[in-house]
Amino acid sequence: MAAFVTNTSDASDTNSAANAALAPGLYIVATPIGNLNDITLRAVDVLTRCDGVACEDTRVTGKLMRHLGLSKPLWRYNDHAEERDRARLVESMATRAVALVSDAGTPLISDPGYRLVNAAREAGVEVQTIPGPCAAIAAITLAGLPSDRFLFAGFLPVKEKARADMLVELSGIDATLVFYESAGRLVKALSAIDVALPGRRVGVARELTKLHEECRVDTPSALMAHYEAKPPKGEIVLLVEPPHETKASAEDVDTLLREALRTEKPSQAAAKVAKATGTDRKALYARAMELRG
Numbered sequence: 001m002a003a004f005v006t007n008t009s010d011a012s013d014t015n016s017a018a019n020a021a022l023a024p025g026l027y028i029v030a031t032p033i034g035n036l037n038d039i040t041l042r043a044v045d046v047l048t049r050c051d052g053v054a055c056e057d058t059r060v061t062g063k064l065m066r067h068l069g070l071s072k073p074l075w076r077y078n079d080h081a082e083e084r085d086r087a088r089l090v091e092s093m094a095t096r097a098v099a100l101v102s103d104a105g106t107p108l109i110s111d112p113g114y115r116l117v118n119a120a121r122e123a124g125v126e127v128q129t130i131p132g133p134c135a136a137i138a139a140i141t142l143a144g145l146p147s148d149r150f151l152f153a154g155f156l157p158v159k160e161k162a163r164a165d166m167l168v169e170l171s172g173i174d175a176t177l178v179f180y181e182s183a184g185r186l187v188k189a190l191s192a193i194d195v196a197l198p199g200r201r202v203g204v205a206r207e208l209t210k211l212h213e214e215c216r217v218d219t220p221s222a223l224m225a226h227y228e229a230k231p232p233k234g235e236i237v238l239l240v241e242p243p244h245e246t247k248a249s250a251e252d253v254d255t256l257l258r259e260a261l262r263t264e265k266p267s268q269a270a271a272k273v274a275k276a277t278g279t280d281r282k283a284l285y286a287r288a289m290e291l292r293g
Contacts, residue, residue, distance in 0.1 A: 171197055
């Protein structure tokens with residue numbers, strides 16, 4: 001049997017590297033989405049050796065840093081920061097290693113950061129990514145909906161018309177749709193999906209990686225009934241299965257037209273539903289005029 005020999009020289013070199021300062025630049029660090037133990041060894045290493053951390057909320061990031069036994073300067077940063085503040089932060093990266101984190105998950109994924117990354121690149125600053133947890137990916141693994149193709153569309157619009165327009169726009173995409181949503185707007189979102197994307201199963205993933213993690217997959221109407229009786233808490237990921245290969249029924253087309261006619265002219269409603277269902281636009285316009293009449 002071969003003997004395992006520890007090379008003390010190599011071990012010393014490894015320890016020295018671990019204790020060395022990071023090279024100046026911007027480090028995009030993914031953090032846990034719930035369970036604080038879901039952080040990578042590389043993320044801990046960067047947070048240990050960086051010169052400071054740019055974060056959305058110093059209280060949230062401070063909790064993570066205390067959990068890791070670390071103490072670093074925390075600089076509040078979000079996409080509403082003034083240009084001069086962003087420029088000052090980028091300028092500091094010429095001599096300092098700055099870690100960018102969001103309150104939870106991977107920065108820039110429906111979170112602040114892309115303006116800072118763009119500014120850093122334009123200034124010639126070295127940018128590195130330290131991947132890790134992401135709520136959208138975690139939800140896809142739980143829901144059991146097709147995952148070979150998916151489209152992450154961020155947060156659904158708050159206003160009813162904008163939300164309906166987005167769903168109709170995305171309805172013809174042959175992929176699982178992934179959205180972020182707040183607990184307070186979940187039932188309204190499910191209702192809009194039921195109208196714009198009839199006949200599709202929907203997944204609701206919430207409290208991911210936490211004690212009360214939940215993922216329900218059902219029809220929008222069944223999910224609405226459940227969450228009306230038991231109002232949800234926490235951050236939510238919504239997933240909608242791809243469109244079925246069967247052509248939209250006349251009843252489904254009428255439902256979409258009626259919804260579109262609430263806010264659009266017949267020609268606009270016909271164009272929108274034609275894009276969503278593949279139905280002939282002229283025929284839809286004629287039907288829209290009948291429904292309007």
